[in-house]
Amino acid sequence: MSGTDLTILIAYGATVVVATVATLGVWISTRSKRPVDAHRLAEFEKRWLLIVVAILVALLAATIWFTPYGKSTPANAQVVTVGARQFFWQVNPARVRVDRPVAFVTRSSDVNHGFGIYKGHRLVAQIQVVPGKSSTLVQTFHETGVYTVLCLEYCGLGHAGMRTTFEVTK
């Protein structure tokens, strides 16, 4: 699990707990026979709208900077060409240096594929490989060892077996 995965797990887990408590609150409230002021609740909906908008704006402001887009290939990058075809990868060269950016220039010669880089069970980075265009994923590895490539876009019969490895060395 990556740091991002952990962030998702904690944030999602916490909001689900809040949601569950609120739901149980409504459930228990149906035992009560006290009348409600429906008009006041409807009026409060405006404030609820503002709260929701504020939360969404905050989430947007906190996350929009972390898109994978617009990373130009640095001058010192190691360029790796990645060929994708039903149902195999051709990664060349299959050995790169640690702590130096790698530009994976991916191309597909048939259908859509997904170039997904794994270290163990951690999905390190991914990019869709659309036929007819090149797609470049820039990634710097800070950990040496063998990385596995899986296909993360369904591409037909051999999709699950479409895998290869490359190595990050000192």
Added chain:
Amino acid sequence: MRRLLARYLIASTVILLVSGFLGVLIRGSQAGVGKLDDNTWYALMTAHGLGAFVGWAGFAVMGLALWVLDELGYELRRAGRVLAQATWWLMVTGVAGVLISTIAMHFAGSWVFLYPLPFHGAQQWGRWATAVFSFSVLLAGLSIVTWCLAILHTVVGPTLHAVKSSLANRLGVALGLGYLWPKRFATNPTPVAYPVIPLTVIGIDMIIATLPLAVLLVEMIVQAFSPGVHVDPLLAKNVLWFFGHPVVYLLLFPAVAVYYYLVPKLAGRRLVAGNVIAISWAIAVIANVTVWAHHIYIDYPDHSHQATINVFMQPITFALVIPSALSLYSLGLTIYRSDWRWGVVETSLFLGLFSWLTAGLSGVVNATIAFDKVVHNTLWIVGHFHQMAIVNIGFVVFAGIYYVLPNVYDKPLWSEALGKWHIWLTFVGVTVNSGFWLWQGLNGAPRRFAELPSGYEASTRAALPFVAMIGFAQVLFVINMVQTLRGAERRVVTVPRDNLLYAVEGMITFLAIILAVGAGAAGFFLGRATAEHSSGGSGVTTSKTTTAQAAPSPGRAIFASAGCGGCHTLVAAGAHGTVGPNLDAAKPPLALVVDRVTHGKGAMPSFQGQLSALQIRTVATYVAAATAR
């Protein structure tokens, strides 16, 4: 209306049972129970996805939407009736065509049939299968368009009580704009009923969203027979999701209309809603057709504008949270301190609202680019939409069925208790199974894998008892429906409720939970044990290529890491690929293997750049030796 509604509900329920069964088969196969061959697995996945999503959930809420309008006094007029009938026939024929093209003709392009995959069937399916599949989806698409026309034709009718007569003004009234501009979109005497608003929104949006897809589907039918015709794959991807996002709301918005209608009725008070709710639907009608690219956040080819489009679509997607947030507020507070009876209909709607909330929250994660890059095309997504489709939309469908049986058809439910068991078991089964998917997704498990990489066996097997629980719950549902429709004598428990009965009930419930948890735990440990046995380490190695031998030779290691097993069968390496020649049968001599791996031939690529001459020699020696025996 009674007959029309019955036809929609019966047909969609039959489709649920068929596609649900396929779902159990493919999840079971993934866990190693009743293993299917790979293409069959993908073909069943295609049928399951389209069948359950459009043919069950979509189709059923389309029927319920027509019923809600009728209840509110918006009767189908002549044209509306013809369109509603046409919708039914188009959908039934479309779903039947999808089943034929996938199960009989082996089309396995997945239910999103990402262009140009339908034309690269790897000898598993041909152009006829692609043509029949495309045509069938086209019929289902047309069914959606005729339904939209039926809805729009009905909502702008006389019941709207619009003061002005122009069509544009009446559509504005039906969209709820009268709540914001009472003079401009005036009505007399009453403002538009809330359930009409989401139906008008989706009626407009699905016409806009479906027409480009229809053009793509026609192109695919033409291309099946004239291979010279082509479309840009990136454009096709955008067109697919331009339809693919709104079609999700073809499920949600009619379901919201049912919530808006049934919840206040059962709570015995008006919907707690201010005029502000109209703002959310005004946002929805625009945002719904301008957020498609959040399904392709991970697409950003060089020299294209896709990345820019994707960035803009994150805030627009966030705006689409507002209709859900306000609706959940209104519906939740309508139930708050009300006289909510907690019968089967009430329970189903309440659990549906809860699931809408939790599945909506996992949707916010997908909508955030920074998060999507680690969950895109993992099982996280699968967990998100199964929860949304079954225990939110599906529970509206079940609530609708349980409600209309006594109230529209004068068929009191055979057993209310059995109905509650159905709802609760489905809720627990789906929620826990989706929880496993979310968890597996965060741990990198890819979606749409007939066989998952090793390391996920434990959670896949642990989820299986809950899948069985979902299936079992539907059996209870069918029994209840058959008995109700037969008019069997109602089952009412007349035993006096003393403490002993409560104790027995409690014990049975307790035992059932222990049994499910125990079976899940057994699956977990069994899965973990087999995983450790087969891979001998962690990481996403495909279990296929790592069974059998204990100490891998260097040649075997290259065979596995270069992905040879993706296409070739070599029993010694535990590889069962069926794309290229079966090496065990071909028994190629050393020189031939060296030549093919070095230079490639036909579909076989050259590995010259990727593998060194020594590595090629090593893997070739291994293959020649392993097959010569």
